[in-house]
């Protein structure tokens with residue numbers, strides 16, 4: 001164990017500076033200031049393939065994309081598996097503006113966090129389907145309420161914001177939107193709903209009566225897989241300063257190491273490199289010799 005540790009330190013010394021020799025690490029562990037960990041990734045082949053097209057890193061900015069638009073990612077809570085995004089087109093206490101709404105892609109591995117509250121603003125009380133009881137109902141004739149009456153205080157607080165009160169809208173045009181299904185196929189199409197804007201927030205920040213300080217944005221949950229198990233191979237990879245990714249015809253797991261190489265386990269040189277020949281198959285006894293040799297080569301090349 002001690003040997004493994006000391007040789008690892010030696011290897012780190014060599015490989016930390018190796019980018020001048022071999023290719024740089026393809027997958028980054030941050031996007032700008034945002035730490036990036038599994039299942040998210042900074043590019044093709046990084047993170048989990050299911051998440052790749054939905055969350056991307058462009059010019060140091062992490063972006064969440066759905067068919068309704070692109071949304072900056074404000075924060076990721078890796079412990080509780082929540083991603084916080086903002087919609088620049090939504091209304092807040094500080095600013096009202098027309099919006100088209102928000103929707104998740106049906107195949108996206110995300111769902112709404114329970115804390116997310118959507119409030120529809122400036123809805124047409126005569127033509128909006130949210131005020132009709134059965135025209136839009138799923139179960140034939142029975143009333144499916146889409147506005148939560150217990151949420152009325154939320155409407156009053158929002159409509160008391162200067163930006164909104166200036167518009168002099170009757171409070172009846174506000175709706176705390178609670179359709180039956182806030183699942184992945186959730187669609188808030190404001191044109192269909194006949195509302196000119198919406199507001200979303202995920203926290204009162206301790207002060208329900210102070211809408212200026214509410215946390216505006218959308219909180220989304222994600223799962224690793226059906227059982228929501230964090231893959232053990234990825235945990236090992238991240239512990240060794242690697243970044244989890246995928247490759248090959250079957251999108252199998254790879255660990256992208258700081259030296260740019262990919263392994264099938266971790267970056268502690270515990271197993272063979274999948275891209276190299278058996279030459280790269282390290283036997284513990286040879287580590288010190290190999291590392292010294294590598295260090296010499298590196299020193300030679302880098303001093304030129």
Ligand SMILES: *[C@@H]1O[C@H](CO)[C@@H](O)[C@H](O)[C@H]1NC(C)=O
Nearest residue numbers: 026045245246247261262275
């Ligand atoms: C390692 O994996 C990453 C991500 O899949 C890929 O972009 C890169 O080309 C791979 N590097 C090597 C040396 O195979």
Ligand SMILES: *[C@@H]1O[C@H](CO)[C@@H](O)[C@H](O)[C@H]1NC(C)=O
Nearest residue numbers: 135136137138139140141142
């Ligand atoms: C409503 O009920 C009628 C008669 O029971 C039925 O023919 C119709 O298909 C139902 N519509 C929906 C949307 O379930």
